[in-house]
């Protein structure tokens with residue numbers, strides 16, 4: 001760990017208003033059944049879980065050439081670390097740390113207006129969740145824009161290495177807005193189902209991506225989805241997963257289910273404490289860990 005962590009996660013002021021005692025879980029099985037418990041109908045801020053969907057979208061647009069812009073190795077650093085970025089000349093380690101997701105936002109933007117790229121991402125998440133009510137929480141987006149000096153630093157730093165094609169404010173506009181998508185646990189679990197079902201969305205029958213690409217996104221989720229807590233999450237839960245500082249985790253049990261948990265109390269790395277605990281109990285009881293029962 002080479003960068004300072006803060007266990008004060010109030011750097012996005014709008015998120016600090018959420019009650020840390022809340023909890024929700026939704027398990028979306030491939031048979032179309034969704035089982036929920038807790039506050040599963042309450043919208044929360046998706047934050048970095050959105051990076052799974054922007055990665056999927058960017059891979060769809062650019063194919064594997066996307067990997068020339070961003071790596072797929074765990075960083076072992078905080079999600080907003082700048083240290084490694086300097087050593088590696090502005091090429092982010094993976095698409096799930098902030099620098100990597102900002103690069104992915106740059107690729108989706110591709111010269112278009114930010115609102116067009118944001119609209120495209122919202123439409124994609126609605127399509128995955130089969131739910132047109134999903135929206136961006138503008139207050140969260142603006143709260144983050146107002147306090148996003150660290151992300152702005154990462155973006156300027158990458159641009160100084162010639163690694164961003166679009167103006168920094170455009171790229172950050174896209175990034176902050178997709179992090180500010182508001183979803184419920186039920187919507188998130190359904191949205192992630194294509195990753196558990198070989199690239200096909202079981203609810204609509206639509207093919208989102210190839211089975212091979214779904215498998216590879218799962219691999220990056222397993223190794224990088226929880227930042228410098230990815231090893232611990234693999235050890236305890238044993239599923240590909242992606243966390244966000246809103247307190248959500250999307251976990252994928254390939255061939256079985258997509259699981260969304262939400263509880264805003266975070267550990268020092270920025271991952272949901274109760275969310276990881278619930279997933280650990282779930283894989284323990286179901287034998288769903290990808291490493292064996």
Ligand code: GLN
Nearest residue numbers: 047048079098179244245
């Ligand atoms: N929007 C957040 C940020 O950029 C996302 C971080 C996260 O969820 N880990 O800081």
